Amino acid sequence: MPELAPGSAFPDLDLPDHTERPRLLSEVAGGDPVVLSFSRGWWCPKEQRYMGRLVELQAELEVAYARLVVVSVDPPEVQAAFRAGLGARFLFLSDHERRWLDRLGLLEEADTVHHPYLPVVFCLFPDLTIHSRYDGNWFLGRPTTSELVTDLRAISHGIRDDWAPA
């Protein structure tokens, strides 16, 4: 597994979504930039707070041609309930079988109860090349909505041929 650092290709995750439908990350990207947020799970107060931040962002991304995906070890039905409670309109992917957890090297080793993902946020190009990475074990390490918009702007500027008038 390559280091998950800017410039590297992020693996094309194959996971069920919150409705149990199989998804492929590259298809979810669909030609748009992606915010990919790994989350401990619904039980964590920090995650609850951070998901609120992503929900704030979704209204902008609805009209900004950018995708937003959350990955956790919660089962799909739990994700669906959590998503509904948040008022989220973006995709949750479930690694409840922990198929990608070790391969990605993102196991939260300090949590011996849930064995969840470390909270890490990536901004990806549509081809899944990593533009930026934020390690959020300390909550303040997580990107603000402004930082995410700045990253998505940089990615979009690079991929949209008509970004500025010719």
Next chain:
Amino acid sequence: MVDRLCLEGEPARGALAHVCALPDEDATVPFDDPVVQGVRQDAMAWWIPLLGSSLVCLTTLAVDESRCAGAITVVTDDRHLGDDPFLRLFGGTVVKTDLFSYVAPPPGPVLERYRGAPWPGGSF
């Protein structure tokens, strides 16, 4: 126009299409109308999850790059069709069909259309 992906794959036999549209040519709403935007938000928030594995595909109906003539939701089970948020645009009719194919629902949160294609289809 419908999302072309809904017609390109292997057809789902014996499916039910919930057509929220009217035959009148004037029965259209601007895609930018807040009601149309709100209906698409509801589709992402709860309509698609509610349908679950019953959903075959979903497409809005585009008359042109600006005007929406309703939507079609294709399912294998008619239990929830009375909850279809697109009923807020136009009345619904259920039609048995072999025409539509399975398409993964949009991942969200994008609600805008790509190059004027009927939401949720298209790409840049």
